Amino acid sequence: MAKISTKAAKALKKAKKGKAVRVKPAKARAKVQPWSKAEIEEAFRRFQEAMPEPKGELHHVNPFTLLVAVVLSAQATDAGVNKATPALFDLADTPEKMAALGEDRVRDLIKTIGLFRTKAKNVIGLSHKLLAEHGGRVPNTREALQELPGVGRKTANVVLNIAFGHPTMAVDTHIFRIGNRTGLAPGKDPLAVELALLEAIPEKYMMHAHHWLILHGRYTCLARRPLCEKCVIADLCKWPGKTVLMAPG
Numbered sequence: 001m002a003k004i005s006t007k008a009a010k011a012l013k014k015a016k017k018g019k020a021v022r023v024k025p026a027k028a029r030a031k032v033q034p035w036s037k038a039e040i041e042e043a044f045r046r047f048q049e050a051m052p053e054p055k056g057e058l059h060h061v062n063p064f065t066l067l068v069a070v071v072l073s074a075q076a077t078d079a080g081v082n083k084a085t086p087a088l089f090d091l092a093d094t095p096e097k098m099a100a101l102g103e104d105r106v107r108d109l110i111k112t113i114g115l116f117r118t119k120a121k122n123v124i125g126l127s128h129k130l131l132a133e134h135g136g137r138v139p140n141t142r143e144a145l146q147e148l149p150g151v152g153r154k155t156a157n158v159v160l161n162i163a164f165g166h167p168t169m170a171v172d173t174h175i176f177r178i179g180n181r182t183g184l185a186p187g188k189d190p191l192a193v194e195l196a197l198l199e200a201i202p203e204k205y206m207m208h209a210h211h212w213l214i215l216h217g218r219y220t221c222l223a224r225r226p227l228c229e230k231c232v233i234a235d236l237c238k239w240p241g242k243t244v245l246m247a248p249g
């Protein structure tokens, strides 16, 4: 039998009591293995089975309020944004109303959200641009969306997916972590992970893949303590540090 470290011996002791343990490889940074096509298909089949119609968690009532909510969610939680937006959207659910509300009022209404000063400026700026260049409507292309103040590739991808039904992949912190940790789509930056996921995920799952992965990262594959014991793809995941539940013995 192979020699095990003191840490591993402790983990085994825990496992014998039926507790979940994280099994780390001998080399802390062992290379994560790639997934086969069949494994990827199986992972997304399970995500679909578990949640056939996944939904984003940012409250919105139309493409404009979705766009504003996504802009507000940069470096903030959806829950935090959802606390502030009902009052904002009650007053302004169109670019016209938002522009009329003005930057000071918007800033006041979103002051519980991080970076609220810059975000208020961007929300007013994008409202004016939508009115001036897009007839007050949210454009349906990545290029036009990314020209709006405060709108980057990720925000554009979310709007394209949720508002217009494009099979885009918006890589946030959760998806970036999952792509790299599990080996599903390793990449050094969000764009690399996005492209790797677009390449790897079967087309039939692309429309909902972004939501499945975000929800998986938010509720299961957590940053500090992934809940591998509850994970529907635990057997497929390639992360060498994943937790496995060992039977008492």
Ligand code: SF4
Residues within 6 Å of the ligand: 181, 182, 220, 221, 222, 226, 227, 228, 229, 231, 232, 233, 234, 235, 237, 238, 239, 242, 243
């Ligand atoms: S097994 Fe653990 S690390 Fe792998 S995807 Fe599931 S929760 Fe994440």
